[in-house]
Amino acid sequence: MQGSFSHFGYLITILVMVSGLYIVMAQGNLIKKLIGLSIFQTSVYLLFIVPGKLLGATAPILSPHHALYSNPLPHVLILTAIVVGVATLALGLALVVRVREAYGSIEEDEITALENQAAGPEIHA
Amino acid sequence: MTSLHGLVPHPALLLIAGALLLPLLRGRARSVAILALPALALAALWLLPDGVLWRVHWLGYPLTPLAVDRLSRLFASIFLLLAGIGGLFALRQESRLEIPAAYLYAGAAVGVTLAADLISVFLFWECMAIGSTLVLWSAGTPAAWTASRRYVGVHLAGGMLLFAGVAGQILGTGDTGFHVMRLDSPASWLILAGFLVNAGAPPLSAWLPDAYPEASWSGMVFLSAFTTKTAVYVLLRGFPGTELLIWIGLFMIFYGIVYALLENDMRRILAYSIVNQVGFMVTGIGIGSEMALNGAAAHAFTHILYKALLLMSAGAVLAATGRRKCSELGGLFHSMPVTTLCGIIGALAISAFPLTSGFVSKSLVSQAAADAQLQGVWLLLAAASAGVFLHAGIKFPWFVFFQKDSGLRPADPPASLRWAMLLLAFLCIALGIWPDPLYALLPYPVAYVPYTAAHVVTQLQLLLFSGLAFFVMLDHLRRTPTITLDFDWLWRVAGPALAGVARARVRAARARLARGLTGLGRRAGAWILRNRAPDGLLLRSWSSGSMSLWVMLVLMAYLALYYLG
Amino acid sequence: MSLAQHLPALQVVLPLISAPLAVLLRHGGVAFLLVTAGAWAAFAAAVALWLQVDLLPAGGVLTYHIGNWAPPWGIEYRVDRLTSFVLVLVSGTAALVLTYGHASIEREIARASHYLYYAMFALCLAGLLGITITGDAFNVFVFLEISSLATYVLIALGRDRRALTASYRYLILGTIGATFFVIGVGFLYLLTGTLNIADMGARLRDVENPRAVLAALAFLTVGISLKLALFPLHQWLPNAYTHAPSTVTAFLAATATKVSVYVLIRFYFGVFGESLVFQRLPLPEIMLGLSLLALFAANLIAVFQDNLKRMFAYSSVGQIGYITLGLSFDSVHGLTASIVHLFNHGVAKAAIFLLIGGLVLGIGRPGAPPPVPTFKHLAGLARRMPLTCLGIVLAGLSLIGVPGTGGFISKWYLVLAAMEQRQYWLVGAILLSSLLAVAYVWRFVEAAYFRPVPGDGGVVREAPLVMLIPAWILVAASIWFGLDTSLTVGSALDAAQSLLRSGT
């Protein structure tokens, strides 16, 4: 029972990870890409948290009533990771605003076309 | 290092340092420095005793950048001597780059001869390539520029071979020392190949007549002296008695003769004859007896002198007339008597006429072939001697200074050039009459007398009758304004043509690939999304989307390989 | 004495605190002074750490426990030979680039955002130093993100609007890379229950589930490879380097990818080297293949570039191929080559990009936005900017690997490593690929030295001395480390030996 639950957690993790990555790959809209990126990062939070959670355990507060504690470390780590994720998202969105100002679009293919136009033969890749 | 020689600078580094400072000088100070530098370096060389004098550690290897023995002293001396005389000759050269470049080049060549470990040899070797390329550039013509690109390409390739060989040799034997090597490992073959590229051996011999004649009127004098003779030196030290070298040398000899016979450009004739003469030395090294090695070393010594003399006379003609083609020259003896005289002396010396320096050195090689009972080799060498007289000994002076009158009446060159030529002409004759000082410098004791009646008479017969053949066949030797294709055709025409074809192909292929990838992307997108977006989302986000796709692909590849592997 | 004990912390903290100070003071000039002082202080700390490590016996490690929490629970800063080597490279480059940058920044970045530029630079530096010095895997991730976020901003500061998209793409890719990295760390944490890198390696030996180790290895490899721009994960790099301000390009080229290489080395040899799966994997083969691709494809693409910065950006991708090639040999010589090349290439590339910054300044018209340095601008430039052009050529020689330059030393060890394993064809490949480097450096030489000055060349001045001197210090260093190798090779050999000794 417990085993299948933990596997379930992993499956969710993988599903979130893959769908996030897929959005990054498949979407041309810069904001949607960032959303995909956030979803992708969320999967990591799950990856760390899920094994830290023990059934029937409680938060690691020393108390005579409990013998089983969850591992606090992953939670701490993920707090940091969430901060990093928020910062990344904020920066990404700020960049998109600037891109919109500069190019008048947030669709990557239109931007690429504009770039290539401006650059002429210079851009090869 | 406590004795006097501890205070004596490394001759090569002295010359190189001087070369780097030369551009700062002007006027008389510059002229004095140009003449004094090689003299100082020569003095330093002769103040040094025999033996290993410098030991340093680099990259954890013991290096000996300064070690003197008879062989290295001989080559270093002639290099420095020629650097000085060449500097005198080039004193009036307008290009301010040329002499510093030439001294860098000469210094590096001296460095090779004084280095007793492979790494130092390699370092100086590359330095030499840079110096010689700069000499070539300083001619400043578009032709020199394009030739220098091909030149540097060949030498970098040669340097790479040598680099790989040196690395392999050190790793294989654990020894950095530069000793006699046997061809028993890939590394030693690579080293030999690297050396031979600089010697002008086939199939890369074409770089020499391609590049050297494009140098300035004085630049070619420097170029002729160092690169090929350094190669002879390292072959002497590293591969004496390697039989393969006999055949390579013979090929070079006849290649030089035949191509020179077909050539119209006087400086290209002389360039081919460098290959030809180096062929004699390489053959001598291949024979490998003491006398043969002496012969190769002595021939390198004398050859540097007379080839420089020939090139100076050709350079004087070029500087005065601006012409290089035999078909446009002729009758110059009217107004350039000194140049003509010096050209003839050089031509006689290269043909090994008795009483010239070529006679006393080339005889050593053919005598060694005879002593080793190599009849075929000996016969070919004899034929080659005749051939040298044919293509360089008569052809060069005849077509440039005599034959039909071209109507040109340029004056003899200015004093510094004349003195340089006369000095070399004197040395060519002096060593021919009195070879003992040269013989005393050779690596092994010499018990050979060149002036026996038999030898003089047979040599005269050989040369005079080849002269007869020349005049008899003169009609067939008329100069036409042509060049002869050589291996360099491969990289000058075939290579670019192939590259052009390849470029067109690549362009087409890229378009195809792009189309193909587009299609693939479409299909992949459609496959992932089932029936969504017929124009393929993966494509639309080609930039950052494709990057992430790549990330995924690489991750998948890693995972797959890990789990399968 | 207490100061000396706290050096590992100061190393990161000094640049770190200069960032918020710079933001609070909101003044470009003050920020410049603060951050530059911070960088020089970090450099001094790095040198001091170097000297401390020097006093330890071979293979010795300095450790510093943050907040006095003992490892493996607390975060530990570890300084060994390799660490201090990279610290010196990173902080030294930062100090020189910052000193150089003032004049260039004036032209390339709007005055109002100067203080932000300096703050970001300080954050980026602190992040890179933190990655290098920390002994905690998750801490590496945090510092990685600090430096990356700062880097995205720095790139976006470029005047060209393409800088924005380049930065955006790098943000997407960089985040994916960092997330992969943290996934890998997560796996390792699950397997070993520790985040301390040294501890992790020790405990991984007893792990019985090789499949999870493999997954961790794959995620870590891909994540770090992205950050170090291993071919074909390099696609973010050319645009980012091309459109970023010159100083940023110079700093990133010299340090960011190099620090990533350092992380890769740490994990490969420090963590996975201990595990049993490591030896059985086709890891060297994959690494070898990708490195060769980088050497040839990236260098070839570089030859055909029209934009000077883009050309050298692609050359960076190619040069990273040499570094990873060295790793793939899994031998002392190979690892030495990697570490030495990491240093030598960093120095040479920083010099080149700094000089290009001066070049951009020289060819630009006052008041106008800085021009894109294409080959069209280069015609005959050597006559008008002799020092700049000569410097680029000299540093370019190091990229080629001409004897007497730093690049030669690394090539030498690569060739030795290849020969040791009797892979002679690889020797040929290494040497052939340096011919490609000859080709693009040659293109520069030809344009700058041999093309005539165009008639409408405009006024071109040599770059100011304040820019030339730091750039030339780096040029001189790239020559110096080709001649005197006791510092580079000595420490690289040391580091390689101790890494491999602990590994097998």
Next chain:
Amino acid sequence: MKRGHRLEDPRSIRKLWRGFLVLLALSVLAGALIDPKPHFAIEGWFGFHALYGFVACLVMIVGAKVLGWCLKKPDTYYARDGHDD
């Protein structure tokens, strides 16, 4: 100097030819007077070197001619198609 140098006078050229032929004859005759000290049997033949020199040169000239037919190109060959760039 008005009508050519004396070396270009046909009469002196004829004289030079005669002198040259005499020299040739002398060199061959001298061969009879000295001890050839041959290394190889073939060297002992009378006038061997003279004959060998002459024939070898002819062969080389003819060989060069033959090669020339195959490989000769106008000297503007490389410059023509811009190959020389």
